[in-house]
Amino acid sequence: MSFNPPDRPAGSPLVVLADDLSGAAECAAVLPGCRRILLDPAAPVRPRETPVIDLDSRRRTPAGAARLVAQATGRHAATGARLLKKADSLLRGHLAAETSEFAAGASGLVVAPAVPAAGRTVRDGVVRLHGVPLHHTEAWRAEPEPVPRSVAEALGRADTTVLPLDQVRAGATHLGGSLRSALARGAPVVCDAETDADLDAVAEAVLRLPHTVRMVGAGGLTAALGRRCGPMAPRTAPGRAPAAPRPVVVVVGTAHPGAVAQIAQLTLHGARHSALSAESLLGPGDGDGEHSTARARAALEGAPVSVLSISGTGAVDPSAAPRLARALARSVAAVLPEDADLVLTGGETARRVLDELAVTSLLPVGQVHHGAVHCRTVDDREVVTRPGGFGGPDSLLRMVGALRTDRGRAVQEPYASDGGPR
Known part of the structure; x- marks a missing residue:
C-alpha cells in the first residue's frame, strides 16, 4: 500500500511497529493494505508491503525494549518506508525508552495517542478516559509504575510541544504550518484530538510532510491513516469449511474488572468456565505443574466453548503478570485440541499462547468490534x-x-448452545 496525498506523487509504504500483539492486530484491522501481522521482527518484508510487526517489547526491560525498537527502526527506515510506532492509548509500556530510539535519525516526531472510539482522547497534552484525566482514573491500577500526568511526562521530554485542538481544527494549511514550525524546534509534537475527524486532520497533515517525519500513535491514528487509503475491502483467507463448528477456547489473561461480566455472559450461554488460581500457576515450574494443566484439560474436554481465566490476580504483585501470562499459555498449549479456534484477550496473554503454538504470523480477516480482531494462522486456526x-x-x-x-x-x-447464531 502507498499513501497518495492528492497533490503529491505516490508516497512511501507504511510500516507499523507495535509493542504488543493485541495492539498490532488492532492496527492491522484498520489498514486496507495490511495482509500480514509478523510476530518475528526479523522476518523479511515484501517490497511495497504494509506489514504490522509485533516487537513484543512490552514485556521487556526498558533497555531491552529500546534495543528492539532501535533495530527495527533502523532496518525499515533504510528502505525509505514511513514509520509508525504503535503506542498504548493509556501510555502504558516503555514509551519513553522506545520513543527515544524510534526518534533517532528522524526529521521530526508527531505523537497522537487518542482513540476516540474507546473514549480515549487528548486535550492540552493530557490523555483522558471518558473525559477524566488519566491520572485521576484507575486505568493504571495493575501497573508497577506511577501514572504519568501528561503525554510529555510519559515521553520523558519536558520540551515537548503540544498542538491544541484549535490548531488541529484550523484547516489543513494552518495545521501543516503549525506542525512544521513546531517540528523545527527539534522536540516531539503532541497533537490533541477528541474525534476521528481530529485524527484525520493530523494524518493528512503528516502525510504531506517528508517520510522521515515519524509518527507515534494508537489505533485511532492508524485508522485515520487507513482512511486515507480508501474504504476497507473485504479480506478473506481461504480455509477449511468444517461440517460442524469447531470448538472455541477462550483465554482471558486480563485483570480488567470488565472481564468478569464478559465471562458471565459466556457462561449464561452455555460456555464452560474454569478459573486457574494464580497460586497454582506461579508455583514450581511456572505452570508446568500437573494441577493447572489438569484443570485446563478438564475445562476443555468435550466443550464446544470453554473459558480459561486466572483467579486471585488481585492479590498478585503486578510485576508477576508476565509470569502468569506465560504459565497460563503453557497450560493452554499443553491441552489445546488441534481443531480448536481461539479467543485471546490481553496482548501479553495472546502473544504467549501463540508463541507456545509456534505461530510466527497472522493473516488479518476483519474486526468483530473495535479492537477485537479476527485473524487466521497459516495452518488454518482462527484466532480473535x-x-x-x-x-x-x-x-x-x-x-x-x-x-x-x-x-x-x-x-x-452471540452463539447459541447448539452452535448456531443467536
Missing part, C-alpha cells in the same frame, strides 16, 4: 484477539460468535 480493557459485557460473546458461524465471516451475534 483483543486488548484486555476493551469491549462491553457482550464482547466475548461477539468474539465467540464470529468463530461459531461460517468460518472466515466475522459476525456480531
Whole structure:
C-alpha cells in the first residue's frame, strides 16, 4: 500500500511497529493494505508491503525494549518506508525508552495517542478516559509504575510541544504550518484530538510532510491513516469449511474488572468456565505443574466453548503478570485440541499462547468490534484477539460468535448452545 496525498506523487509504504500483539492486530484491522501481522521482527518484508510487526517489547526491560525498537527502526527506515510506532492509548509500556530510539535519525516526531472510539482522547497534552484525566482514573491500577500526568511526562521530554485542538481544527494549511514550525524546534509534537475527524486532520497533515517525519500513535491514528487509503475491502483467507463448528477456547489473561461480566455472559450461554488460581500457576515450574494443566484439560474436554481465566490476580504483585501470562499459555498449549479456534484477550496473554503454538504470523480477516480482531494462522486456526480493557459485557460473546458461524465471516451475534447464531 502507498499513501497518495492528492497533490503529491505516490508516497512511501507504511510500516507499523507495535509493542504488543493485541495492539498490532488492532492496527492491522484498520489498514486496507495490511495482509500480514509478523510476530518475528526479523522476518523479511515484501517490497511495497504494509506489514504490522509485533516487537513484543512490552514485556521487556526498558533497555531491552529500546534495543528492539532501535533495530527495527533502523532496518525499515533504510528502505525509505514511513514509520509508525504503535503506542498504548493509556501510555502504558516503555514509551519513553522506545520513543527515544524510534526518534533517532528522524526529521521530526508527531505523537497522537487518542482513540476516540474507546473514549480515549487528548486535550492540552493530557490523555483522558471518558473525559477524566488519566491520572485521576484507575486505568493504571495493575501497573508497577506511577501514572504519568501528561503525554510529555510519559515521553520523558519536558520540551515537548503540544498542538491544541484549535490548531488541529484550523484547516489543513494552518495545521501543516503549525506542525512544521513546531517540528523545527527539534522536540516531539503532541497533537490533541477528541474525534476521528481530529485524527484525520493530523494524518493528512503528516502525510504531506517528508517520510522521515515519524509518527507515534494508537489505533485511532492508524485508522485515520487507513482512511486515507480508501474504504476497507473485504479480506478473506481461504480455509477449511468444517461440517460442524469447531470448538472455541477462550483465554482471558486480563485483570480488567470488565472481564468478569464478559465471562458471565459466556457462561449464561452455555460456555464452560474454569478459573486457574494464580497460586497454582506461579508455583514450581511456572505452570508446568500437573494441577493447572489438569484443570485446563478438564475445562476443555468435550466443550464446544470453554473459558480459561486466572483467579486471585488481585492479590498478585503486578510485576508477576508476565509470569502468569506465560504459565497460563503453557497450560493452554499443553491441552489445546488441534481443531480448536481461539479467543485471546490481553496482548501479553495472546502473544504467549501463540508463541507456545509456534505461530510466527497472522493473516488479518476483519474486526468483530473495535479492537477485537479476527485473524487466521497459516495452518488454518482462527484466532480473535483483543486488548484486555476493551469491549462491553457482550464482547466475548461477539468474539465467540464470529468463530461459531461460517468460518472466515466475522459476525456480531452471540452463539447459541447448539452452535448456531443467536
